[in-house]
Amino acid sequence: MTAPGRRSSTFTRLLRHGFTDPSAAERLLDGVEPAAVRDDPVLLEALGGTADPDLALHGLVRLLEAQDGPTDRQELLDTVTAAKPLRDRLLGVLGASAALGDHLARHAGDWRALVTYEPQDLHRGVAEFERQLAEVTDPVSLRVGYRRCLLSIAARDVCGTIDVAETAAELADLATATLRAALRLAEAGAPEDAEVCRLAVIAMGKCGGQELNYVSDVDVIFVGEAVEGTEEAVALRAATRLASHMMRICSETTVEGSIWPVDANLRPEGRNGPLVRTLSSHLAYYQRWAKTWEFQALLKARPVAGDPGLGDAYVEALQPLVWQAAERENFVADVQKMRRRVVENIPPAEVDRQLKLGPGGLRDVEFAVQLLQLVHGRDDASLRSGTTLDALTALAAGGYVGRVDAAQLDEAYRFLRSMEHRIQLHRLRRTHLVPEEEADLRRLGRSLGLRTDPVATLLREWRRHASVVRRLHEKLFYRPLLDAVAQLAPGEARLSAEAARERLVALGYADPAAALRHLEALASGVTRKAAIQRTLLPVLLGWFADSADPDAGLLNFRNVSDALGKTPWYLRLLRDEGAAAENLARVLSAGRLAPDLLMRAPEAVALLGDGDGAGLAPRGRVQLEQEILAAVRRADDAGQAVTAARGVRRRELFRTAAADIVGSYGTEAQPAEADQGALVDRVGGAVSDLTAATLAGTLRAVTRAGWGEVLPTRFAVIGMGRFGGHELGYGSDADVLFVHEPRDGVDEREAGEAANKVVAEMRRLLALPSADPPLLIDADLRPEGKSGPLVRTLKSYEAYYRRWSLTWESHALLRAEPVAGDADLGRRFIELVDPLRYPAGGLGDDAVREIRRLKARMESERLPRGADPKLHAKLGPGGLSDVEWTVQLLQLQHGCEVAGLRTTRTREALAAAREAGLLTEEQAGILDEAWVLATRVRNAVMLVRGRAGDTFPSERRELAAVGRYLGYGPGHAGDMLDGYRRTARRSRTVVEELFYGG
Template sequence: MTSSDRSSPLTGLARRGFARLTEADALLDELAGLISVDREELTAAASRSADPDEALSGLVRIARRDAEAVRQAAADAAAWRAIWNLAGASLGFGEFYLRHPEELVHLRGAGESLPADEAMRTAMLDSVGARDGFAESGGESAWVALRVRYRSILAGIAAYDLVQDDPTEVVDSVSARLADAAGAALEASLAVARTRISDPSAGTTAFPRAQVAATCFAIIAMGKAGAQELNYVSDVDVIFVGGTSDEDVVSESRAIDIATRLAMQTMRGISGAEIEPGLWEVDPNLRPEGKQGALVRTLDSHLTYYDRWAKSWEFQALLKARAVAGDMDLGERYVAAVQPKVWTSGARENFVEGVQKMRERVTDHIPADEVTRQIKLGPGGLRDIEFTVQLLQLVHGLSDERIRQRGTLAALDALVAEGYIGRTDATAFERDYRVLRLLEHRLQLRALRRTHLMPIKPDEQRALARSSKLAETGQGVLDLWEATKREVRDIHVRLFYRPLLSAVAALPESERTLSTAQAHDRLSAIGFRDPAGALRHIAALTTGLSRKASIQRHLMPVMIRWFADGVDPDYGLLAFRRISERLGNTPWFLRMLRDSSAAAESLTRVLSGSRYIGELMEWIPESAAWLDDEELLRPRSGISLQEEARAIQARHASVDDAMRSVRALRRREMLRTAMAGVLGVVTIEELASALTTITEVSIQATLRAVWPEVVPPEDGALDFAVIAMGRFGGSELGFGSDADVMYVYRANGVPAQRAHDLSVKLVAAIRQHSEDHRLPLDLDADLRPEGRNGPIARSLEAYAEYYRRWSLSWEAQALLRARGIAGSVKLLTAFFEMVDGVRYPHAIDPNGLREIKRIKARVESERLPQGADPSRHLKLGPGSLSDVEWLVQVLQLQHAHELRGMRTTSTLRALEAAREAGFIEDSDAERLRETWLLASRLRSANTLLSGQTSDALPTDRAKLDGIGRILEYPPRSASVIEEQWMGTSRRARRVFERLFYG
């Protein structure tokens, strides 16, 4: 044969869908010879399969092993079509028939209809010779026979599925038969288990056959199996219920022991290691107490648990419970008993938390590189559809029995029929669900294994397109999948959130999608504590014919969802309404809401997550514009703030007018920094630096403003300065921190008493004009010499005399963080030249060191608020900020004289210098640094969350979770936050006690 003669048939094979042309040409010849079927007939049959190359290759291998079995299959038109479809769509079935070619005989008539439930159950029980609930044998051969028969039944279901012109139309009926087949397999495996545990020769502990027979044992299917929407290869979630039918034969406790052994052997029969591979995993972890709970319980024990201890998500899981094997009367009694609890779970106190946990499970534990390939769990995947439908059922099913359906599609139909969702949206949602389930089915058929990942290889994508009949090419099926995901995400909003607008619109009752009561239920279910108030806000925002109302109507469903995901949806929505009303029809605001979903989402995040931000934004609504540009959220430099403050003062003639603008500047920049902190734009170090800079600029501007009002020109030689102390001096301010300060003056020829009086007036004026009832600035001078009993301001000479004659150890310690921030530069230079000898002594007095330690112990016992839990106090408790700061300050007093690197007001820089010098071990330094940073972050987050200053870690779980959200922990991280603080502070305390007191 010439090359041209040979190229013609190969070209024909390519047109028929073959890719490996030379191999296919040879295999067609071989198969024609093995089974005596015309090559052209083989070519035509193969080309109709999803993957002609794999179908041909698989069938040749089967024929090599048993040509007669294949020849007989070829004699039956239905079987012949089925085997090519199966081999082309499923490498797994190719392997199965290679192991068991004799099973091809069961494909006769395949594809014409789906097998009935009773027929499958009979076939499965016959495969193990079951009579009266016991199999003929309890040996491994029975399990092999069971698995072979199950796969043969599965092939019949798949043959029907693959032959459909539009397989999306039969997704629900195919899924139902798959669930029925799983129930039949469990029934047959249970029969083997009964024989196995009552037969001593089986190698397990034997129970008397009469006791096994008198043991009631029911298998309850959950999840997809319970809802009759199972996949080809999927874990089957189950709950086991046990009991006795005759106390005279077997006691209840003995029956539970027997039932537990039956459960273990039943699961082993389905998925244990045998010659024939396992079918699927039987997962019993939805039982009470999960993996830690008893494998089998009585019905009464189950009900006691659900009444006393069960969480909302457990009732939600029971929505799909269905008795599938074993004692069906016991199983149905179990289902009947738990169903009322499912539909009243929406009224439980922790229902919202349960719903939120359901949502988290959508994407939990998905590897990052798989998220975009996940058909089931990824965004826009099956779980999004199932969650939406199930949540609607749980919200409205409490009062409406007609929507209490197990299956997703049946529930969707009921929700449409009862008017909870619109028919158009529901039709699209149903179509998307069927497409995604079909893709999932075909992917699992490919290798007969559990998977939900869209394939990467082009040939596998092409086979998926052909087997699903959703597209002609691999790219076509990918495009369809992406479009489906986008629509699913959009419809979720339309189905659940958009109908809320109709409940507040001025529509006739007959035209409303939801009544006010139903809208109330939906808002309550997603976390709004005041649904009636939320409905009023939604109405105020969306009612009317203005452009603003039109944009809000379009955006509000999405924003409600974002608010619901936040810490405090009610406050977030209220604050958004107030800001919207303040801005009115401002063009840039409406444009931002309309065009920048990222900015709109960030707005909902900061408002629902921080009352501190919300209250400031109500006064500075134009700050919403910063959310559209991350650069606008970054803290401004000290130079730019100084320039603006000076410009403000140049524009205003009176001190009151000038200070009003300076206070506004401070509020605006504090808000900017808060928004940046909540949105993760800045680190904790950048945040502390920004807050310190804002406070410095405010004090400097205040001093400049009040100076002309207090100090007449003839006394202008007076020098005056403000010194930052504590965390302010260390540039370590957080939200809610006081600004510790000291005031110093130098007369420079002004009479001493006059200089003192003017300085005191300056202090009073600074305090008066820096006061801000909206955002307090507390200038705390308690760290001055003699504390509250000492003069509010001293001359440089008085400070020098005091420190020379009377200074106490704690006052030298306080000076370690002293830093000049405002006033006369010459005076500040002279002041620090004087105090450096005090705070960086040549040698620390042992008595002074003992006094510092005594004061620290007294602070811990006396300064904590009455009734406060020391372990939760972030400032004064064990392992808190004060432990780290006092230890570092002692090291500075001991070593800063000879080590210039420790001459810093920064706690962390001094700690690092001590580590580098070897005064503290690396591991100890890291533990101290870790607890200091964590405490600082927790304090600021606590203030941002509540808008109020507190040094204590809250005990309220909702507040702890809110703090976690601000710090970018996952939702419901209250326990994680608590455990992290307790562990971190405990480790730091051990270091502190060893180094400070040791």
Template sequence: MTTGSRATGLTGLARMGFSRLERADAEISELSQLAGLPREALLEHAGGAADPDEALDGLLRIARRAPEEVAATLADPRGRAVAWRLLGASRGFADFYLRRPGSFPALVDAGDVLPDDAALRGALLGAVGAEDGFAATADEAAWVALRVAYREQLARIAAYDLLSDDPVDAVRDVSAALADAAGAALEASLAVARARAATGAAGAGLFPRGEVAQTRLAVIGMGKAGARELNYVSDVDVIFVGGVADDAEITEARALDIAHRLAVQTMRGISEMEVEPPLWEVDANLRPEGKQGALVRSLASHLAYYDRWAHSWEFQALLKARPLAGDRDLGAAYVAGTQPKVWASAGRENFVDSVQGMRERVMEHIPPADVPYQLKLGPGGIRDVEFTVQLIQLVHGVADTTIRIAGTLDALDALVAEGYIGRQDAATFARDYRMLRLLEHRLQLIGLTRTHLMPRTDEGLRVLARASGLADTGEGVQRLWERIKREVRDVHVRLFYRPLLSAVAALPEDQRSLTADEAHARLAAIGLRDPGGALRHIRALTSGLSRKATIQRHLMPVMLRWFADGVDPDHGLVSYRRISERLGDTPWFLRMLRDSTGAAEGLTKMLSGSRYIGDLMEWIPESVAWLDDQERLRPRAGDVLRAEARAIQDRHAGLEEAMAAVRALRRREMLRTAMGAVLGAITIEELGDALTTITEVTIQATLRAVRRDVVPPEDDSLDFAIIGMGRFGGAELGFGSDADVLYVYRPEQVDPTRAHDLAARIVSELRRVSEDFRLPLDLDAELRPEGRSGPIVRSLDAYAEYYRRWSLSWEAQALLRARGVAGSAKLIGDFMAMADEIRYPERIDLASTREIKRIKARVENERMPQRIDRTRHLKLGPGGLSDVEWLVQLLQLEHGHARPELRTTSTIAGLTAAREAGLVSEADAEQLAAAWRLAARLRSANTLYSGNTSDVLPTDRRALDGIGRILEYPPYSANDVEEDWLRASRRSRKVFERLFYGDPA
């Protein structure tokens, strides 16, 4: 060969994937001579090998020992294709053919089709000369023949796999063929075991052939072998069941002794060292009591064990049990006897927790250095898929026989069809599981060894990429592996740990499905007051063959239990039906309830515990999606809401259209805040801030829209502002609170009379368009000068004149909570400067103090509703909101001028400042703050529970319990709620009377 042609040859070899070019060039020349083939023909399929260097090395080693066999194989185009693919992917097969070169020419016929179970059993039983269950010979040669025949069949499976156009899609069929091959090997090994047990001199511990023939032994496949999803080299988990033939003359005890001997010899034939290496480990440790238990038991003994002593994980293992070899009738009886126990196991105490814990323990036992490389056991690996599928099957399979399937991929298909797993999650699982299994297969083929670890070298990754066809480079297959891990782990965590599984598993078996005959009584028993109505709602939700109805049928038994745990399950169920119907066929809704970590339980808790939320959710059903993300239940920042409100004005030129959008914004954010409050996502302080911000943004947006509609461009210099008063000004709103306001304007360059008319029109339109029949917003201006008798809107000068000349002490007191919330910032600043002169006087005279105390007493007497228990009024009652607020405001009037820290519109902030200033003791401040906070919480909780605004703590025990649940009291805490309030208000009143009226302690 010339230098130029040789260089070209090396370039060609590099393009085919060879890396040891000089060595490969020399070896190809040698192989060409031994096989009698030109280089071009020899290399025809070399580029398809995962590792052409290894394939060439293996071919040359075999050819040096058996050139005729190699020549005969490589002379055939099919033989060449199979040889390059097989030996390029498996050094282990190269070693096998080096030991057994006579098997090499069989590759000419390999790879077209997968051998089926009958062909595999025929080949392996034929290899040992089996007849009537006994091998023709009992010596070690029979085991050698078995192992050689097995590897020949394994090569046919591998050839089909490696030559497949879509190896990912072929994983299911290849795994099934591998499991069938394992069953055939066990069958053949059992035939040899029978021959060995029935052969030998008397007294040698062996048995007459007739007794061996009368002994029944079933080999039950477990795990991947049982599910027909085996690997190339994997432990084959088995359980041995022994017995005696019906017409046998031997006892069962004698038969079990023989069966034990047969089981031991069967395992030896597969696993012990011989001239031909072992095939794989036969693992019988899943048997009752594990390694300490008897290797072979009778069927009755097995069933007794599972009835009395078995652990939850043992039933999970039995899910995949299948007769693999031996007595098929006995094996079928074993499966028939154990399967009902498998599907009842989810009802065991803490079953779901035990399965979840077992998965976590498996990961804990992985050596830390191996975790990033573990295909099978690590996070995002094969076990995550299998455990998830098995747990969902076991939980729901109690009532649904259609999902009682052993194979992972087949089970996934069934779970999707029946609505237990979403199509997208199942598609991700199925695709990634196949790819994980393909990677596992290719890694095990390399040395025909049991391994589940990804390569740690660049070269190893490169070969794996070529072998699997999943990527073009080693980096590509590494990136694919990392992506698969993330996807699998994400789906696993969401499905495996979803609370719905634990809830379903906790249901008694007779409550997993709702039958017409039993449903009425059952619904009444769990607390629904209108079982007939509930049944109608349930039928409406679950009837039909649609996927939506299917998922509702799965959800309903558990959700009914959760509804029943609420205070008003009937209303909760009605609201749930309405929301479901409003969302129609929206794909995410039911999928989220089924798969989320807590959405379904959170939804039932809210709907059965809060009419306020239920009513709003019917109008904003998409809010259910917030339950899947705790952050979406948190109040949105004021800047974000203000930006959205400004965008509304930009999008909607007309007043009515703009206000429809503003009302929708307010309803949505009030609902978000309510949901966060009921589910414990926000504190009482955050609640007040959130409700105040929502109200501010609503009023600001409303004012902008109204002003644009009312004030013509030529009068645009008119200043207008809205001042927040009361709890609104204090940023302490609760659910159901009015928004107390003052309206102020300044004419600037506008004629004063016209300015007043424009301001009045603005106020009139503000009050009109802010009305919301779904979620009322009352802009209450009764705290204005002269109250209801005074003008509803005044100029700044008119306010200043009034307060200087005629204001009463209560009006100065009302200004203590004044805060600008909307309109002209300059006008707001000037108003507040004016208000500061009034509300923080240099000195307050004794007459004014007495007047404030007199008015407080009059308010308690005159404004208290008739025929109610005063102690239950959260606002005006003794120790309630009013007591704390008036006391703080009196201190602010008396000391606010000298102590700027008291100048706050917040009651709690003012009380804190008074404590720090030494005006109130720490103990007194704590009792006042505790009562104020509890009253505020009870008031909001009452609105959330009933959907109506009330300042009175209800006497109805059911309502008190509902309020208590919202405030995170345990169920049935009506007495505790009542007693906590009466105690807190009593203590608060004592402090109030002592500090406000000057009564002695």
């Protein structure tokens, strides 16, 4: 009996060493003789280093009790206390696996299998396991031998001598040796069957991939052939008996338990198909009937037992079919659907505990890797490994997966597999569920080396790794580029020079020689950049070819890639992020404006990467103004400030143009926008907001440079024309009025001089030479036109409009809206002009005739000589001018009574006029359609040519590009022109009725 004092001391030490039931442990130790062993600090420390010290001590006591006699018992005690490698291995197994503790208690001498600790013992292979199983004579001895081998693997696993990947590979090697031993027993039991057939066992799944679990079904497929002189039917029956017997030997339960189930359900036709087929029968099935998932399963096929020649022939015959699977219709979608179906079939109570099948689990990694392998492995043999981590390494080396992504997936996969291994090792039961009991979680955490608060740390690390897996699975598994690559013809995913030239010609490149030079410059060499380009280019070539000018698209891509070639995120973005690559291809091949903007701000490529389109969503005026004003504050002088403002404008113009192109052309992930009116409104609003913010920034820069933070006069910019109407196009001038009001105590002359200097300096700075689209300030709509002063006080405007205002000025003021400067002054200006633009009682007949006369004069004077009026989007019949003047006449006549007409926006006013019954729904629809189409034509011309224009281009490629923007396919430019004429003609008919009075 242990003395109380010593008991207290031992109790404390046991607690310190991690025992959860020190009292029970103390009682167990009391029974161990000699007494010196009980107090051995080395032994207690070793027990405390195990996953479950209580379980390890219990297993050790049982093992000591099971020894045949005092000699064996003393040998075990001496070895455990003196030999550290064996002590750690034995106690490590006993603390991690109750099942292997039970085995050692039944087979008390098997602990000696752990004695060997030589370098060659660290990585056992199939031959070593076969040697250890060579003497088995029946299923019972096979089970004992299997567990003895398993004991050695588990010991080195829990001690960290081998990592999780090596453990899985050794388990697969042990399974291979076991299958061979089981087949040998089956053949010995029926030698007459073995003589008439050749039988090959093909490992599938984790065994085939050499990444087996401790407890798992071993998936196999059987291939049989007749030996010479034997009928095929006879041979197949014999082979089937041998295969069935081999499966029973492994699967059936004996006094020593079972090994693992052998599952042949991955064979053709599954459970309904014959267990054994000939090679030709297998080949015929896969060529004619196999589903997508069956080719995915064949990725891991590996001959492991039986006739080696037949097994090799099977793999050699079927492997080409595996790498053709990606060419099947809907291949990528089928694989994605299958993964979703697996998740959907998990019982709800288990989803959050599933290590294997649940979201963020092992299957997410495996499916993502396999899908990438099947798509890209057609033309890159380096990807054709059946082992997940090896394949992931190859995908990263080839540039198909980012190195950081691959490293995170590798780390997460290893952690999750380690969890799975240790969960199964405890009871040697097939499970993939994280336990719920705290004791089980504690043992699991400690087995993974988590000793500080093991339960909380384990759960935190598990969730972290699962979150990483889920995020990267979504990113890789649903990557839009995958489907596009899968649709390429065989050989196209990795273009040789000859294949590239042929494909360029077939795709319609006008100068295939120049295009080939671009491809060689982009993709030649052994750098990672070149490897990723080789993945991207075959798909990009097809997207470029879907435009009117593929050659320009490829050239622009080369220019952007040269500019961003050393930027690490650029190619990763195109490969990994949403629809970035397709968006970029559409933008670069749609004309000159967007590529020119991008070349001056190449970092704006990042805007194309958001899968939900958020990167291309226009930013509001307040947000833009805040950014520009912040840039102005950081600048040293007004010139630098305006340069900074122009930089923001350049990027935002690209954002707007890119969104316009993607919305108009559409992509695989984002079809063309159906509501063309909404697209036009978005462009007009975005460009108008950007112009207003740029003017606000320029005004602030000029003010700071000349007067500090405050001008001696309040100053406001009033947007006019399309600017005030939120309808600016990419190349529109900014029509404005300038108004000021002296501050209290400031002389009016001083205030006027300051205001004029501000206007002059703003115009000068914005007119400085730049490669960006110009921002021209046009103040010709001011009182007295070009003859009048550029800027007036509010009182001066009031006096002028009271005494001298003409009809055309009331007409022009319909679009007036404050856009920059003093908000209160702008508001008061609008209050001043509202009575002029929405006159009480409407317009008299003379005023209506004057407006009609002004419109006719404007069109006759401004329509370019030689232009076809019917195709002039602005001044031609049924074009912008016709629609806008018609709407504005209704505003002048009825704006005082109809509140909805008091807007600067054409489409809003048109809708209000329809609701007020001033025109029919059909008339409103016709005018709206014509206005939207004419606006889109002008936007298209600017996007395609890089300069503003109101008529369709005459050059064939430019005309085709405009057609592509407007939704017309190749060869349909004539249909586009006919469609425009038809729309404009209907519009003109309505204008004749409403504007000219029928």
